[in-house]
Amino acid sequence: MTLLFAATTALCLLVLATIAVRTDSHSRTNDLDNAVSHRADGLARTLFYDAQGTLRLDSLPEDELARSAEMLAILQASPSSGPQIRSAYPSPAALPAQGALREIWQEVQHDQETVLVTTAAADGSEYRWAAAPVWDEDSIGATVLVGADPALSQAAHQRLIEWLALGCAALVLAAAAAGHLLSGRAMRPALQGLEQQEQFLAEAAHELRTPLATLRLVVEHGSGSPERAPAALDEALGLVDRLGRLVTGLLARARVEAGTQAAELTPLRLDQLVRQTIRELPDPAGVTVTSEPVIVDGDPELLAQAVRNLVENALRHGGGTAVDVTVTATGIEVSDHGPGVPPQDRVRIFERRVTGAASTGTGLAIVAWVAELHGGTARMSQAPGGGALAQLLLPARTSG
Structure with missing residues (x-):
């Protein structure tokens, strides 16, 4: 889910970044074209032919458009050859080659309006050029050529791409982290539910294993001898009743949990x-x-399960010694005279899924859960004279 969330976010950001890059590139190209076209058109309107047919460039040095131009040239028609350079800024060497100038001139003559071209200057650098016609009565006698270096705009565009890449990467990482947290929160209830189901199955197997095994032994014992069959049948019926109560308690505990x-x-x-x-x-x-x-x-079924687990645990781990059960106003105490429980294990044996030398399966975990449900506690300590002392402490009953 985290990968899916991050991949979806990355795809959306990629689409948006692509649109932003293309839009920025188109916008910068338009801005550059508008700048050189506006400058070339403005300068073309300031130039004119006098009565003797001479192109007057007197106003050019004082014109702000001309002084602020990055590249500027005035091309004039020549009767004997191609266009001649009348003026060039910063120098004729910065202009396109003669063949490129001739193509620009021919394109202006053909379109009879301002044209935009991209061509290399003599030094090899690419420039964006705007060529605006200067009319001599009914014909184009000259052309104002204004150029601009797109490198600055391209460098700014490249910086935008780099920032977008870094920003998208950061957003994808943030989205992955947020997706991980959200998916973790979304999956946590399901995982808890699965864990509860697994725990319930383990506890059910723990609770039912002993009576089922006993029932099998009773049935086999009774079926082997007709004389023992009535007693075995009575005992089997008692075990079936006990199994019924166990199942009822298990279902009640599952619903409560x-x-x-x-x-x-x-x-x-x-x-x-x-x-x-x-x-x-x-x-x-x-x-x-x-x-x-x-x-x-209290809940009789749940308390009965807790008592049964305490006693069976003492019988199983008490080394075959006698088990003493004491019921007082504070709760139930179950003690044996076996090896006891090490101090470091007296708390964790009440936890679920405990394994190792102090393992008691799920029995004591059920005891701790029942005690907590009744507002009490489950404790393990050393019995007087040696052995283990397990206590199920319950709160005093309120009157009424």
């Missing part, structure tokens, strides 16, 4: 929710729960 649904916080018994969640674990025997009646405002 996408902003399409607000979290519904309702009064609930936190101690009962924790005990029910632990009873649904595949192996709750190694978990000890100590609780007191606690009422909080």
Whole structure:
């Protein structure tokens, strides 16, 4: 998108610069032609033939048009040959060659008006010339030739091209930078949406992997023995119910994160929710729960996911030690007696996509998100006597 934005801007600037260059070139040519034509016409009107048929140039030295001319010559008809130079400024050597003068003379005789030509002077430099006729009764007896060097105008035109090139390059760079910023802002919501979808899929896989594996084991265990089939069926039904609650919680979390649904916080018994969640674990025997009646405002499905992730994380990384769960008025504490978590990893393990020795998948990231959604915090510290102590701290419930 940045390249497309810059390319489009460059194309538009190129078209505008081309138009500007051509317009400037045409304008400068017209200005130069108008200047030499005006000077040649003005001087031609000041010259005249007297009664004896002599071309009078008396007023020429005093004429401002003549004195300010860059190149000036008076050509007069000669009965025996081509046009003769009557006067030349700054010198005859600056005038075109004799052949070029003859062509200019013939063109004036043919058109019988001021003509414009570009030809080289004797020194090789190109000049723009205006030749205006001087009438001797009914015929053209002389021609006023005024020349100007277009080099100055061409140099100014070249400077304009250089400035336009630099300006266009700067504008293209500015447009590319602006396009990069705008495209980044435009793409950021889409990228965030894709990242949320990827994160949701990872969390869904994390949440569903354990109950699905347990369900498979239960079904295989029950199908291998008719005597165990009724118990396996009951256990499978319980796991299906648990999967249903997990899916409901996942969908609720996805809607909340996408902003399409607000979290519904309702009064609930936190101690009962924790005990029910632990009873649904595949192996709750190694978990000890100590609780007191606690009422909080929360989302039961999301809180259940957070509790489940805290306990499963302790069981997985506690080195096979017992896990203690404590429910108090300030929240939930889950501790084990394993190796614990290094101090440098106690904050980042709650971040999403954590990898390495302290990796816990997405489980603790979900805990941190649920805590934040409920106005609380998630912490990791060292348990008394060694091990890890994970806390889900919730704000006190407001009365009413």
